[in-house]
Amino acid sequence: DSVHQTxxxxxxxxxxTGKRPEDIVRQIETQFNVSLYPTYGPTLSDRYALYLPLARxxxxxxxxxxxxxxxPNPIGMxxxxxxxxxxxxxxxxxxxxxxGASCGASTLNWQEGTxxxxxxxxxxxxxxxxxxxxMLRHE
Numbered sequence: 026d027s028v029h030q031t032x033x034x035x036x037x038x039x040x041x042t043g044k045r046p047e048d049i050v051r052q053i054e055t056q057f058n059v060s061l062y063p064t065y066g067p068t069l070s071d072r073y074a075l076y077l078p079l080a081r082x083x084x085x086x087x088x089x090x091x092x093x094x095x096x097p098n099p100i101g102m103x104x105x106x107x108x109x110x111x112x113x114x115x116x117x118x119x120x121x122x123x124x125g126a127s128c129g130a131s132t133l134n135w136q137e138g139t140x141x142x143x144x145x146x147x148x149x150x151x152x153x154x155x156x157x158x159x160m161l162r163h164e
Contacts, residue, residue, distance in 0.1 A: 042162070
């Protein structure tokens with residue numbers, strides 16, 4: 026009898042980016058000089074979510090760094106915001122954060138192939154979202 030090894034199927038994240046979520050997390054930690062406590066996996070809305078808190082068991086705005094969402098369905102309003110070019114010529118749309126009781130996240134939304142992407146980071150600059158978006162691209 027031969028032993029059959031089952032390979033784990035790639036997640037939606039890996040199919041969409043060609044990379045493992047933990048590799049992207051390490052790149053973000055290095056680039057932004059932060060320590061993250063990521064959680065990730067599919068959500069009920071057929072999205073793949075990569076949550077990037079700055080603390081374990083983060084439940085508030087103070088420890089929020091950002092999120093990455095990937096979905097076969099549109100995320101947010103695709104053409105809202107300022108058009109920005111990614112490294113491969115893809116057009117993404119940047120929506121700056123707003124502040125009320127606390128400041129929300131800025132987002133960058135785009136579509137490549139059959140996937141829709143969103144990078145959301147608390148505060149910060151448009152270039153930071155573009156940097157992360159370029160990390161997510163297939164090479």
